[in-house]
Amino acid sequence: MKKGWIWASFCVSLSIFLTACGMELPEEMDVSGHGHGTSHPGGTTSCADLKEPTTTAPVKKFHLTAKAETLKLENGKTLDAWTYNGTTPGPEIRVQQGDRVVVTLENENIQAGVTIHWHGVILPCSQDGVPGITQDAVKPGEAFTYQFIAKQAGSFWYHSHQQSSIQARKGLIGRLIVETKKKDWDYDKDYAVTLHNLDGHPLIDQKKDLYLKAEPGEKVRLRIVNARNTTQKLAVAGIPYQVISIDGNDIHGPSPVKNQLIPVGAGQRYDILFQIPENGQVKLVTLDGEEQNTSTTITLGDGREVGKITDLDRQPEFDFTRYGTPTHDGVSLPSKFDRVYTLTLDWSWPDQFTINDKVMHHNQPLMVKKGDWVKLRLVNEGGGTHPMHLHGHVFQVLTKNGKPLKSSIYMDTLPVDVNETYEIAFRADNPGLWMLHCHNLIHARLGMGMMLNYEGITTPYRVGTKPGNVPD
Numbered sequence: 387m388k389k390g391w392i393w394a395s396f397c398v399s400l401s402i403f404l405t406a407c408g409m410e411l412p413e414e415m416d417v418s419g420h421g422h423g424t425s426h427p428g429g430t431t432s433c434a435d436l437k438e439p440t441t442t443a444p445v446k447k448f449h450l451t452a453k454a455e456t457l458k459l460e461n462g463k464t465l466d467a468w469t470y471n472g473t474t475p476g477p478e479i480r481v482q483q484g485d486r487v488v489v490t491l492e493n494e495n496i497q498a499g500v501t502i503h504w505h506g507v508i509l510p511c512s513q514d515g516v517p518g519i520t521q522d523a524v525k526p527g528e529a530f531t532y533q534f535i536a537k538q539a540g541s542f543w544y545h546s547h548q549q550s551s552i553q554a555r556k557g558l559i560g561r562l563i564v565e566t567k568k569k570d571w572d573y574d575k576d577y578a579v580t581l582h583n584l585d586g587h588p589l590i591d592q593k594k595d596l597y598l599k600a601e602p603g604e605k606v607r608l609r610i611v612n613a614r615n616t617t618q619k620l621a622v623a624g625i626p627y628q629v630i631s632i633d634g635n636d637i638h639g640p641s642p643v644k645n646q647l648i649p650v651g652a653g654q655r656y657d658i659l660f661q662i663p664e665n666g667q668v669k670l671v672t673l674d675g676e677e678q679n680t681s682t683t684i685t686l687g688d689g690r691e692v693g694k695i696t697d698l699d700r701q702p703e704f705d706f707t708r709y710g711t712p713t714h715d716g717v718s719l720p721s722k723f724d725r726v727y728t729l730t731l732d733w734s735w736p737d738q739f740t741i742n743d744k745v746m747h748h749n750q751p752l753m754v755k756k757g758d759w760v761k762l763r764l765v766n767e768g769g770g771t772h773p774m775h776l777h778g779h780v781f782q783v784l785t786k787n788g789k790p791l792k793s794s795i796y797m798d799t800l801p802v803d804v805n806e807t808y809e810i811a812f813r814a815d816n817p818g819l820w821m822l823h824c825h826n827l828i829h830a831r832l833g834m835g836m837m838l839n840y841e842g843i844t845t846p847y848r849v850g851t852k853p854g855n856v857p858d
């Protein structure tokens with residue numbers, strides 16, 4: 387596994403210049419599986435025509451310009467980064483649930499082209515930002531406007547899905563926060579932060595050590611976005627906290643926990659709630675899940691330090707499978723699923739990360755039709771942790787290693803460790819062509835991805851070197 391990892395890292399640095407390593411990109415390919423002239427008994431619909439209908443929802447407009455920028459880090463080092471509007475993460479987009487979000491993306495000078503994928507957001511196929519599948523990459527001098535209704539409240543993020551392993555690492559990332567109209571939890575301050583790796587520099591909002599203003603006694607909602615490729619474990623010093631939301635989905639009955647590391651998987655979001663102690667400050671430390679080294683800190687408030695973060699490695703991990711209280715949230719799972727698929731995640735020497743022994747573009751799409759209940763079994767047989775992300779849907783985690791969860795937990799990205807098996811379920815209620823891939827973007831680049839396609843959905847776009855659409 388270690389060897390594979392080193393080779394994979396080497397290949398990705400190399401593949402910026404070469405395509406010698408890993409997965410061979412086809413010259414031109416139609417991921418819908420329909421091809422030219424194939425007919426479908428129920429007729430066909432193009433992904434490009436699946437848009438949000440016109441409504442009276444309040445419109446919130448934003449403009450993001452992708453451009454190369456020289457950034458100066460706190461340590462004085464300068465970096466050539468790719469940014470949305472000159473910073474990484476790009477501007478935080480904050481809207482209210484029910485708003486119509488209109489974002490114009492302009493590409494100033496990123497030669498390979500860019501897109502914006504709205505990670506975790508349930509939106510129409512044409513707005514998903516995946517080059518060669520839902521649109522063409524936006525080339526220098528071009529623009530593309532995204533429009534979707536923010537139906538889910540919660541913490542989300544956005545990133546380019548063109549050569550994402552390179553572009554996210556170069557800085558093309560940002561946050562999307564959707565607030566509820568009426569505050570759903572009791573807090574005074576609402577902060578969101580992004581853990582990211584900027585070209586080899588582990589950072590939190592472009593800093594090594596982040597300070598956030600908070601007064602003694604204040605309750606803080608802290609939204610943590612992990613835009614890195616590996617699980618980031620978060621230690622909170624000395625005070626109890628609640629995990630109130632994962633991937634934008636509220637937890638039912640979140641009890642306070644203390645001295646537990648929160649493992650935020652790559653691509654995931656965890657919202658935690660805590661109170662600043664009287665005369666105290668709160669400190670959080672992140673620990674990289676694979677390299678086991680501490681990387682960034684967050685400090686809230688000005689008082690004396692409460693509690694010390696010691697024995698990081700010996701702290702137990704927060705376990706979402708045992709958290710929360712049982713719910714009857716109205717979504718009752720069927721006794722029989724319409725489609726059941728097993729996906730075995732693995733890697734093979736020297737540099738391929740596979741699903742069912744095949745790399746992306748060689749796997750047949752998982753086919754569903756609208757209304758199906760779908761169950762996926764995710765089995766990790768090797769190659770490190772695989773944070774599996776499904777576009778366009780939120781799934782419920784049913785079991786871990788055969789054991790049912792304590793509460794109803796919903797996610798869009800689930801980190802699956804080696805030798806673990808999860809069962810997840812969702813309703814196929816959003817017709818389109820959706821990627822299902824590992825959000826360790828290096829693994830995705832080296833093959834770990836496939837399509838979940840609805841019957842009868844086609845696309846006018848093509849993946850490949852010829853059209854210049856590289857979705858992984």
Ligand SMILES: [Cu+2]
Nearest residue numbers: 772824826829
């Ligand atoms: Cu992976």
